[in-house]
Amino acid sequence: MSETQLYYADLHIHSKYSRATSRQLTPRHLAAWGWVKGIDLLATGDFTHPAWLALLQEQLEEDGRGLLRLKEPTRLEQELPWLETPVPKAPRFMLGTEISSIYKRGGVVRKVHNLVYLPNFDAVRRFNERLDQVGNLEADGRPILGLDSEHLLEMVLETDPLGFVIPAHIWTPWFSLFGSKSGFNALEECFGSLSQHIFAAETGLSSDPAMNWHWSALDHLTLVSNSDAHSGANLAREATLFSGTMDFATIREGLRDRSTGTFQGTLEFFPEEGKYHHDGHRKCGLSWDPRQTEDHGGICPVCGRPVTVGVLNRILELADRKEPLRPPDHPDFVSLVPLPELLSELLSVGPKSKTVQRRYCRLLAQFGPELTILRHTPVEELRQHWSLLGEAIGRMRSGRVQRQPGFDGQYGVIRVFSDRERREWRHGPSLVLPTDLDHPSCTAQTAPGGAGAGREEGDVEKHPTPNPEQEAAVQAGPEPVLVQAGPGTGKTRTLLARVRRLLEQGTPAKEILLLTFTRATAEELRNRLQLETSAAAEIQAGTLHSLAYAHFVQHHGRDPVLLSEEDARSLFVKAVAADRHEGQQMWTRCQLARESGIPSRVPAPGEAEYQEAKARRGVVDFTDLLQKWLQGLTNGARPEWTQVLIDEIQDLTGLQLNLVQALCPPQGHGFFGIGDPDQSIYGFRGAVSTTAEWLSRTWPELTPLSLQRNYRAAAPLVQAAGTVFPERPPLRPQRSVQGQIIVCETPSAWREASWIATQARTLIGATAHSQADSGDTGETSPGDIAVLVRTRALLRPLAEKLDQAGVPCSVPEEEPxxxxxxxxxxxxxxxxxxxxxxxxxxxxxxxxxxxxxxxxxxxxxxxxxxxxxxxxxxxxxxxxxxxxxxxxxxxxxxxxxxxxxxxxxxxxVEKVRLMTLHASKGLEFTAVFLPALEEGLLPYGAGDFGSNEENTALTADRLAEEKRLFYVGLTRAKRYLYLSHSQERRLYGQTLAGRPSRFLQSLPPSLVQTKTVVARTKQRSTQLTLM
Structure with a gap:
C-alpha cells in the first residue's frame, strides 16, 4: 500500500495487562492479527501501564511521523501457529489508551471512558508522570481514576498540543458519555469549557452513525468506530477508514476537519449485534424495544426491577429528528458481519471451532485479509470458491440480514440465512458444503484441554436419521408420553428432535418448557437448539428449582434469602435442639417427608420447629421454593406452557412430580418425559423410582414408549449390563467395536490400587521417556478413563497409587x-x-x-x-x-x-477421573474401573462395611437402588470395563475381610475374563551346613 492510498485503522484495543484480555497480546502478536484482519494502523492500547509501555519501547520504534513500527517486522506468522500464510507486512501503531473516570459531577456519579492519543513516547512519559499522581497505573491496563473528564482533557492538552481525546463507545449504558446509567445529556455537561476540543466520538458496537444522526447535537462530531478488542481475533470487528499520508498529525486534523478528505467513513457491526442495543434483563431473559419498555413503565415483569435501558432507547430519548440525517460533509458507513461468524452460520458450528478456523485459514491463503474478503473480493469469485459463502457475503454487503438484537450485556445475533434455508442445507437436496476442510496447509491448533475428560451422555455415536423407536417418541402425543431411554440410546437426540418437531408444527417457542436435572444440562440443550434456530432463545429451559426461584421473585417482588443445603441442615438441628447425630437423622426423615409429595396431617418430627425458625429469620430452603410454586399453581392460573418436556424424569421426587403435573393441562396433554428407571439412584433424596405408576394414577392415557438401540458401548458391555435386569427387554448394541470386561480379585486394597494403576498406564501408553523406551503404546487419553467408587473414602488411596505410577489423575475436591x-x-x-x-x-x-x-x-x-x-x-x-x-x-x-x-x-489438563458412582451419572468414558465391589460397599451397608454410617439398614428398596447404582457404573464404559474386589480392605478405621459383591454373580462367565493377583510372599533362604 502506498502512503496515499486508503487504509484501515483500529484505534481502540487493549493489552494483556487489561482485565479480561488475552494473555497472548504483545505488539508482534497484534501485528500478526492486524494483517490477518486487514488493518493498516493499530492503537497500542494501555500505554499508561508501566509494563506494557516497557514492552512497547522494547519492540517498537518511532517512525518520525508520530507513529510507531516494529523493530523486527519479519516472521510474524510464527505468532499464530495455525496460520501458515506468510505475513508480508506489519501495520503501524499509534500511541493510544483508554481511561476510566469515575467521579461526581452535577450531583450525580459519572462513569465515563475516554480514549487518549499522543504522538511520541516522550509525551506519554510526561502524561503518565502526571497521571500517576491521580491513581495506581499498575493495577490495570485501563486505569480507573477519580478524574473528571474535563480535567483529563485539560491534562492531555497541556502534555502535547497534538494530543487529543475521543469519548469511547458513547452510548454504552455504563461507562460512557451519554450512557443511560451514568452519562450526560450534552457534550458540554461533561467537558465544560473545553468541549470545543472534542471533535470526534466513538459510536460503539451497539450503535452505528445512522442512529447517531437522529440527534443534531452530534452533527459537528466525526463519528469513528473501533473494535475495543481484548484479543487479536476481535480486531477489526469495527474500524475507521482514512486516506492520504499515514501520520499522527494528518489523522488528527482529518478527524477535526472533515473537509480535508482524510476521514473516509467507518466499518460497523450491525448495531443489533452489540450487547446493549435493546433494553432488557439478561438474567430474566427479557429483551424489549423502546416501545415495549415504555408500555411497561421500564419495569421488568419477572423480577420487578428497572430494565437496563439500551443504546437504541437512549438515543431516541435525546433525539430531535424522526429520521436520521447525515451531515453533508460526513462520509457514510458500511455494515459488516465478521467472517468467522459468517463461517459459523454456514458450517453450523461455533465461530471459535477448529472447523471454522481451518476454513478461515484457507480463505486467507486464497483471497487475502478478512476485510479484503468482506469488502472487495468480487462476489462471483467467492461463489466459484464456495457458492454459499458468495451468497452470504453478497447479502451482507446489501444489508439483507436477519437481526436478533443484543441486550443487557448479551450479544445479538446476525444471520444471513433463514431457519428454513439452513434446514434445507442440512436435509435438502440443495445442500452444498465444503468437503475439503482438512486441507493440510491449514491445520488448526488443538483446543486447550483436548477432547477427553468424559463426554456427556448425549454425545452418542452419530446415526444419520432417527431410528424407528426414536421417531415414534418424537411423533407421539398429544396424550402424555413417557419414554424409557436406556444408556446410550440417544435420549438427548430424541428430546431435541421432539422440540424441533414442535417448532416445525407451529408451536410457539414461548409455549415450550424444557426441564432438566441440572443447570449445566439446560444450558447445553439451549445452546444446541440455538445453533439450529433463533426461536430457541424463547424456549424456557431450566431446572424446577430455578423456575421456582423465578416464580418466588415474580410473586414477592424480591429475591429470596435462600439457605444452602448445609445451612438448612444446621438450622434444623439447632431448631430441634438435638445432638448432631440425632438431628441429622431427623433432618433426613423430615426432608424425605417434605419431598414425598404425599400430604400428611401430622408434620414430620422437627418440621414445625424448623418452619418456625425459618420464618423468624425470613429465609427459605429449596423445598420451600417448590412448595410455594405448587401452591401458587394450585390456587391460580396455570402458566402459558402447552408443551412440557422433562429430561431425566426418573430423578424427580414426588413433590417435583406433583409440580410437573400442575404445570400441564388436566389430562397431561403436551407432557413428554424421558429417562431410565433403571438409573434411578437418588432415592436418598426422595426420588421416585416408579415414575410411570405415579403418573398413570393421574393420567390414565399415559403412553409408555422405550428406546432399545444402544449406540455407546461395544456389544459385550451392553450384553453384560443387560444381565443385571434380566426381566427387562435387552438393549441392542449398534457399535461394531471390540470390547473387553475383566473381573480381578486382589489380596488387598493396596494391591488392587496397584493393579488399576498398571492397567491405566497400559491404556494410556507412555507418560514419561522411560515408559516410551519400554514400549508402552496405549492410545487412550487419560480423560477417557474413569475410576468410579461407591464412597468418597475410597478415592484418596487410588489417587496416590495412580500418581506413583505416573498416571495423571484428578480427585473431586470440596467446592472452594x-x-x-x-x-x-x-x-x-x-x-x-x-x-x-x-x-x-x-x-x-x-x-x-x-x-x-x-x-x-x-x-x-x-x-x-x-x-x-x-x-x-x-x-x-x-x-x-x-x-x-x-x-x-x-x-x-x-x-x-x-x-x-x-x-x-x-x-x-486431561487426567484420569476419579469420582463416585453418583457423580458419574450422565457421563461416558472409553475405559471404566469399578473397584471395591464387595459386600458392604456395593451394595452399601450389607455386612460389616459402613456399619458406623447413618441409615445403613439394607431394606429391599435400598438394595434395589444399589443394584441400579451398579448398573450405572457398568454402563459408563464404551469399550473397556475393569471390575475388581479385594480379600482385605482397611476402611473407617477397620481392617475387614471382603466378600465379592453379589452383583458380580449376574455377569455371565462367557462375557468376562477373570484374573487373580497373588499375594507376594517373602521366602527366607537357608544355607545348609556341611553337617
Missing amino acids: FWRDNRVQDLLETVRAAFDRAVTPPWDCPEAVLGQGPAGMAAYWAQSGPVDPLFWQSRAFQQLQQAFADQGDWEALLTWLARQDTLDTVRHR
Whole structure:
C-alpha cells in the first residue's frame, strides 16, 4: 500500500495487562492479527501501564511521523501457529489508551471512558508522570481514576498540543458519555469549557452513525468506530477508514476537519449485534424495544426491577429528528458481519471451532485479509470458491440480514440465512458444503484441554436419521408420553428432535418448557437448539428449582434469602435442639417427608420447629421454593406452557412430580418425559423410582414408549449390563467395536490400587521417556478413563497409587469457599473499596472492612444482607483462615486471582477421573474401573462395611437402588470395563475381610475374563551346613 492510498485503522484495543484480555497480546502478536484482519494502523492500547509501555519501547520504534513500527517486522506468522500464510507486512501503531473516570459531577456519579492519543513516547512519559499522581497505573491496563473528564482533557492538552481525546463507545449504558446509567445529556455537561476540543466520538458496537444522526447535537462530531478488542481475533470487528499520508498529525486534523478528505467513513457491526442495543434483563431473559419498555413503565415483569435501558432507547430519548440525517460533509458507513461468524452460520458450528478456523485459514491463503474478503473480493469469485459463502457475503454487503438484537450485556445475533434455508442445507437436496476442510496447509491448533475428560451422555455415536423407536417418541402425543431411554440410546437426540418437531408444527417457542436435572444440562440443550434456530432463545429451559426461584421473585417482588443445603441442615438441628447425630437423622426423615409429595396431617418430627425458625429469620430452603410454586399453581392460573418436556424424569421426587403435573393441562396433554428407571439412584433424596405408576394414577392415557438401540458401548458391555435386569427387554448394541470386561480379585486394597494403576498406564501408553523406551503404546487419553467408587473414602488411596505410577489423575475436591455466593458478594464488597468501578453488593463502612472478616461478622451479627448462619458456615470459616494466612484484603484478593488462574490450568489438563458412582451419572468414558465391589460397599451397608454410617439398614428398596447404582457404573464404559474386589480392605478405621459383591454373580462367565493377583510372599533362604 502506498502512503496515499486508503487504509484501515483500529484505534481502540487493549493489552494483556487489561482485565479480561488475552494473555497472548504483545505488539508482534497484534501485528500478526492486524494483517490477518486487514488493518493498516493499530492503537497500542494501555500505554499508561508501566509494563506494557516497557514492552512497547522494547519492540517498537518511532517512525518520525508520530507513529510507531516494529523493530523486527519479519516472521510474524510464527505468532499464530495455525496460520501458515506468510505475513508480508506489519501495520503501524499509534500511541493510544483508554481511561476510566469515575467521579461526581452535577450531583450525580459519572462513569465515563475516554480514549487518549499522543504522538511520541516522550509525551506519554510526561502524561503518565502526571497521571500517576491521580491513581495506581499498575493495577490495570485501563486505569480507573477519580478524574473528571474535563480535567483529563485539560491534562492531555497541556502534555502535547497534538494530543487529543475521543469519548469511547458513547452510548454504552455504563461507562460512557451519554450512557443511560451514568452519562450526560450534552457534550458540554461533561467537558465544560473545553468541549470545543472534542471533535470526534466513538459510536460503539451497539450503535452505528445512522442512529447517531437522529440527534443534531452530534452533527459537528466525526463519528469513528473501533473494535475495543481484548484479543487479536476481535480486531477489526469495527474500524475507521482514512486516506492520504499515514501520520499522527494528518489523522488528527482529518478527524477535526472533515473537509480535508482524510476521514473516509467507518466499518460497523450491525448495531443489533452489540450487547446493549435493546433494553432488557439478561438474567430474566427479557429483551424489549423502546416501545415495549415504555408500555411497561421500564419495569421488568419477572423480577420487578428497572430494565437496563439500551443504546437504541437512549438515543431516541435525546433525539430531535424522526429520521436520521447525515451531515453533508460526513462520509457514510458500511455494515459488516465478521467472517468467522459468517463461517459459523454456514458450517453450523461455533465461530471459535477448529472447523471454522481451518476454513478461515484457507480463505486467507486464497483471497487475502478478512476485510479484503468482506469488502472487495468480487462476489462471483467467492461463489466459484464456495457458492454459499458468495451468497452470504453478497447479502451482507446489501444489508439483507436477519437481526436478533443484543441486550443487557448479551450479544445479538446476525444471520444471513433463514431457519428454513439452513434446514434445507442440512436435509435438502440443495445442500452444498465444503468437503475439503482438512486441507493440510491449514491445520488448526488443538483446543486447550483436548477432547477427553468424559463426554456427556448425549454425545452418542452419530446415526444419520432417527431410528424407528426414536421417531415414534418424537411423533407421539398429544396424550402424555413417557419414554424409557436406556444408556446410550440417544435420549438427548430424541428430546431435541421432539422440540424441533414442535417448532416445525407451529408451536410457539414461548409455549415450550424444557426441564432438566441440572443447570449445566439446560444450558447445553439451549445452546444446541440455538445453533439450529433463533426461536430457541424463547424456549424456557431450566431446572424446577430455578423456575421456582423465578416464580418466588415474580410473586414477592424480591429475591429470596435462600439457605444452602448445609445451612438448612444446621438450622434444623439447632431448631430441634438435638445432638448432631440425632438431628441429622431427623433432618433426613423430615426432608424425605417434605419431598414425598404425599400430604400428611401430622408434620414430620422437627418440621414445625424448623418452619418456625425459618420464618423468624425470613429465609427459605429449596423445598420451600417448590412448595410455594405448587401452591401458587394450585390456587391460580396455570402458566402459558402447552408443551412440557422433562429430561431425566426418573430423578424427580414426588413433590417435583406433583409440580410437573400442575404445570400441564388436566389430562397431561403436551407432557413428554424421558429417562431410565433403571438409573434411578437418588432415592436418598426422595426420588421416585416408579415414575410411570405415579403418573398413570393421574393420567390414565399415559403412553409408555422405550428406546432399545444402544449406540455407546461395544456389544459385550451392553450384553453384560443387560444381565443385571434380566426381566427387562435387552438393549441392542449398534457399535461394531471390540470390547473387553475383566473381573480381578486382589489380596488387598493396596494391591488392587496397584493393579488399576498398571492397567491405566497400559491404556494410556507412555507418560514419561522411560515408559516410551519400554514400549508402552496405549492410545487412550487419560480423560477417557474413569475410576468410579461407591464412597468418597475410597478415592484418596487410588489417587496416590495412580500418581506413583505416573498416571495423571484428578480427585473431586470440596467446592472452594470463594465459589459460595455469599462469599462472592462479601469479596465483591471488599473489591469495591479498592476499585471504584465495582458496585458493592453490600453497604459496609471502610472502618469495618479494615477489621477483616471477623469485623464484618460482628457488624452484621444480628441483621445484615445474609442469614446469620453464614457467619458460622464452613465457607466463612475458610475465608477467615485465608485472610489470616494472607495478612490483609489486598493480599487475599491477589491470592484468589491466582487460584482462579490455577483452576483454569487444572481444568485444561486431561487426567484420569476419579469420582463416585453418583457423580458419574450422565457421563461416558472409553475405559471404566469399578473397584471395591464387595459386600458392604456395593451394595452399601450389607455386612460389616459402613456399619458406623447413618441409615445403613439394607431394606429391599435400598438394595434395589444399589443394584441400579451398579448398573450405572457398568454402563459408563464404551469399550473397556475393569471390575475388581479385594480379600482385605482397611476402611473407617477397620481392617475387614471382603466378600465379592453379589452383583458380580449376574455377569455371565462367557462375557468376562477373570484374573487373580497373588499375594507376594517373602521366602527366607537357608544355607545348609556341611553337617
